[in-house]
Amino acid sequence: MPATVNRVLIAVVGLVLLAVGGAVLAVGLGASAPSWWLHDGPHDVLLTTAERTRWRGDGWWWPAVIAVLALLVLLTLWWLTAVLRRRRLGELLVDTGDGAGALLRGRALEAVLAGEAERLDGVAHAHVALKGRREAPEARVRLVLEPHVDPATALDHLTAQALAHARDSAALEALPAEVRMKGLKHKAERVG
Known part of the structure; x- marks a missing residue:
């Protein structure tokens, strides 16, 4: 993986995680959230019980969740081996x-x-x-x-x-x- 692509990918993932984490922390500490935000205040949960159990009874839900998570794990392992692989002979x-x-x-x-x-x-x-x-x-x-x-x-x-x-x-x-x-x-x- 080229070094530029790797750095850009790490920067984008880092910025997204920093923005979402900072926003969740700010709302959790009592800052007012916009109307479109995931939760409203420090005592609100990110996923309600209804949202968590909405598709539990459907037959496609768990295979889809497992397939997406497995794909994410494989992509992450591929990325990690590409980053850690030695480019030159020591x-x-x-x-x-x-x-x-x-x-x-x-x-x-x-x-x-x-x-x-x-x-x-x-x-x-x-x-x-x-x-x-x-x-x-x-x-x-x-x-x-x-x-x-x-x-x-x-x-x-x-x-x-x-x-x-x-x-x-x-x-x-x-x-x-x-x-x-x-x-x-x-x-x-x-x-x-």
């Missing part, structure tokens, strides 16, 4: 050859891989993010290429040099990568 498990192994910070390998990719001919900027599991990481590489560079050549150099060095130095069997490239745009300048 550390990699490196086989040192002595049976013990070592942990390599994911950000360190990302920085080295991005730096080596930026040193390639025609690459103006590189950004690398590692995803996946500690034992089997995956790289997502974004390259900004100079206008004179052939994308196929840049991809060949990236896989043969930067990704191969990262795979070999971390003792990984494979380092699959998703590479996205975009061309660098220069501003038009007036030549005198």
